[in-house]
Amino acid sequence: MTTTLSQDDILQKLRQVLADSFRLDPSKITRESNLFTDLDLDSIDAVELAIQLQDITGRRVKAEEFRHVRTVGDVVEAVHTMLQA
Amino acid sequence: MPRLLKILASGIGFSSVGVGGLLFSLLGVPVLWLLPGGRPALQRRTRTVFFRYFQALVWFLSAARIYDLRADLPPRSELDGTLILATHPGYLDVVMALGTIPQLTCIVKPGVWNNPGFGWAVRAAGYIPTLSPEWVLEEGAKALQRGETLILFPEGTRTEPGQSYHFQRGAAHLALRSCAPVLAVAVTCDPPLLAKGHRWYHMPRLSCDYQVRAFARLGPFGPGATPAPQAARDLTEELEARFDQEIHGSGHQPGGDQALHRRDP
Numbered sequence: 001m002t003t004t005l006s007q008d009d010i011l012q013k014l015r016q017v018l019a020d021s022f023r024l025d026p027s028k029i030t031r032e033s034n035l036f037t038d039l040d041l042d043s044i045d046a047v048e049l050a051i052q053l054q055d056i057t058g059r060r061v062k063a064e065e066f067r068h069v070r071t072v073g074d075v076v077e078a079v080h081t082m083l084q085a
Numbered sequence: 086m087p088r089l090l091k092i093l094a095s096g097i098g099f100s101s102v103g104v105g106g107l108l109f110s111l112l113g114v115p116v117l118w119l120l121p122g123g124r125p126a127l128q129r130r131t132r133t134v135f136f137r138y139f140q141a142l143v144w145f146l147s148a149a150r151i152y153d154l155r156a157d158l159p160p161r162s163e164l165d166g167t168l169i170l171a172t173h174p175g176y177l178d179v180v181m182a183l184g185t186i187p188q189l190t191c192i193v194k195p196g197v198w199n200n201p202g203f204g205w206a207v208r209a210a211g212y213i214p215t216l217s218p219e220w221v222l223e224e225g226a227k228a229l230q231r232g233e234t235l236i237l238f239p240e241g242t243r244t245e246p247g248q249s250y251h252f253q254r255g256a257a258h259l260a261l262r263s264c265a266p267v268l269a270v271a272v273t274c275d276p277p278l279l280a281k282g283h284r285w286y287h288m289p290r291l292s293c294d295y296q297v298r299a300f301a302r303l304g305p306f307g308p309g310a311t312p313a314p315q316a317a318r319d320l321t322e323e324l325e326a327r328f329d330q331e332i333h334g335s336g337h338q339p340g341g342d343q344a345l346h347r348r349d350p
Binding site for chain 2: 021022023042043044045047048
């Protein structure tokens with residue numbers, strides 16, 4: 001059901017989640033934004049983000065699927081991969 | 086006291102932590118471990134030993150005129166279940182805290198937790214290792230709910246004096262998750278002593294004015310309607326402002342009187 005989401009759709013949803021959860025300005029959130037240096041997320045926020053992403057992926061996001069995530073683009077690709085699987 | 090003697094005293098102090106910790110790990114912990122009462126008793130007894138040791142160390146360094154300590158904290162009986170948030174100008178802040186507040190819960194780096202010398206003593210004391218942020222929040226909240234007194238340095242590391250405070254959000258997260266009352270403690274040291282980048286032999290010529298002063302009771306904050314990440318951001322900003330106001334004076338507030346303005350505790 002969710003496999004129809006394109007990377008752009010995922011990016012849109014992710015921007016919404018980031019803006020709502022972490023009080024960020026959506027216009028500042030690009031694919032290149034680094035979650036930790038540019039958007040000032042910390043490791044606790046990363047856990048929260050993983051929880052929020054369950055709404056998009058429809059299943060639990062495991063820590064190892066998220067380990068190499070640094071930028072917004074990385075998250076989009078990780079979510080995209082999860083939806084393909 | 087000539088500087089050379091201070092350096093000698095500092096060297097004795099530093100090596101006593103290493104040697105004492107190793108000896109206690111090898112000889113003391115096994116004995117305490119054999120005493121009845123299980124894990125809670127082992128923790129309590131180990132912490133009592135730590136308190137006595139650090140109390141003596143605080144006295145020794147003070148007698149060597151390395152600093153004049155002025156501690157102004159509420160009685161221990163009023164601190165059960167309290168989250169103490171303190172500024173962290175120097176290495177000795179931990180020593181001061183452990184030597185001033187009995188049965189204190191600390192958060193320790195993995196390097197301390199896994200230290201081959203005194204790691205066993207640290208584990209017996211039941212401190213909380215920073216294995217992961219979630220782990221610290223979980224274990225920290227549990228310890229506070231059990232009625233332990235936990236100290237946290239919200240800056241996360243030793244910081245330069247005089248700059249406005251930048252806190253990690255972990256302290257706010259812990260305050261929100263545990264619903265514990267918070268005691269705000271201003272730790273200041275002038276001139277800086279064993280600050281970031283200093284080595285054990287870097288001793289100022291003058292005796293340092295070391296102050297450990299509780300200035301506000303805050304909270305309990307508890308989880309409200311606001312989602313945790315936002316609530317933690319708000320509370321972190323609030324805490325930074327309170328500490329800045331207290332320690333750096335009213336300079337951030339236009340019209341405030343530097344000499345007279347003092348926020349009520």
